[in-house]
Amino acid sequence: MKIVIKKDKKIAARYVADQIIALLKEKPTSVLGLPTGSTPKGVYDALIESYKASEVSFSNAQSFNLDEYLGLEASHPQSYAYYMRKNLFDFVDFKATSTHIYKGDTHDAQKECTDYTNRIKAVNGIDFQLLGIGPNGHIGFNEPSDTFNMHSHVVTLSEKTRKANARFFNDLASVPKKAMTMGIGEIFSSKKIYLLALGKEKASIMAQFLLSDEIDPHLPASILHIHPELTVVMDKDAACSYQNA
Numbered sequence: 001m002k003i004v005i006k007k008d009k010k011i012a013a014r015y016v017a018d019q020i021i022a023l024l025k026e027k028p029t030s031v032l033g034l035p036t037g038s039t040p041k042g043v044y045d046a047l048i049e050s051y052k053a054s055e056v057s058f059s060n061a062q063s064f065n066l067d068e069y070l071g072l073e074a075s076h077p078q079s080y081a082y083y084m085r086k087n088l089f090d091f092v093d094f095k096a097t098s099t100h101i102y103k104g105d106t107h108d109a110q111k112e113c114t115d116y117t118n119r120i121k122a123v124n125g126i127d128f129q130l131l132g133i134g135p136n137g138h139i140g141f142n143e144p145s146d147t148f149n150m151h152s153h154v155v156t157l158s159e160k161t162r163k164a165n166a167r168f169f170n171d172l173a174s175v176p177k178k179a180m181t182m183g184i185g186e187i188f189s190s191k192k193i194y195l196l197a198l199g200k201e202k203a204s205i206m207a208q209f210l211l212s213d214e215i216d217p218h219l220p221a222s223i224l225h226i227h228p229e230l231t232v233v234m235d236k237d238a239a240c241s242y243q244n245a
């Protein structure tokens with residue numbers, strides 16, 4: 001594991017964006033695994049800035065989002081499909097057919113999950129997976145549990161996750177109770193993984209994750225300890241408890 005600590009969020013985001021840009025230069029057909037939420041926002045801003053400066057193109061790349069709320073259609077402002085359009089896809093040159101995300105309004109979530117796993121297999125897996133981390137250690141929406149769930153699946157969101165995400169909704173009751181997520185297997189088989197953690201709210205979970213190499217499905221991110229190409233990127237705030245330990 002490589003650990004990179006940057007002075008602030010913006011510098012950390014630019015560092016991650018530059019890794020994506022370097023990969024796309026080397027392999028323009030790269031498959032990117034992308035998260036939503038607060039953490040990747042600065043990375044997407046940096047990628048848009050570089051795209052506008054003609055420093056990167058996504059025209060031959062593909063993307064797979066990590067997860068989507070079950071029950072929200074793609075036009076719903078809190079859906080991850082909407083987030084991706086408003087924060088990245090509308091501003092860069094991905095082909096519309098090259099960006100993949102679960103259909104939140106599917107009537108057959110099991111089938112949607114199986115299809116998604118197969119679509120990832122069909123492109124030979126993900127080259128570069130960017131991850132955020134939940135305050136309970138979740139990656140994608142792989143919540144703490146007694147076992148690791150390997151493939152795309154429907155998940156019941158924990159109260160901690162629903163409360164953490166309520167800031168994007170009018171109230172807690174409006175936060176969907178279920179989601180579809182890539183499994184630990186799909187995430188783990190990515191060739192490179194970048195775990196980005198920003199802000200004081202992530203300090204405690206990052207210390208927990210980094211200071212023990214025990215693999216425990218109750219801290220889903222712990223599986224990443226055995227990934228051969230993991231880079232953890234933090235700003236000083238997210239790194240503070242780890243550094244002071």
Ligand code: F6R
Nearest residue numbers: 035036037038039132133134140
């Ligand atoms: C979102 C996702 C989640 C988030 C995590 C952190 O697609 O996969 O695992 O990365 O919940 O969320 P933020 O970045 O909002 O703190």
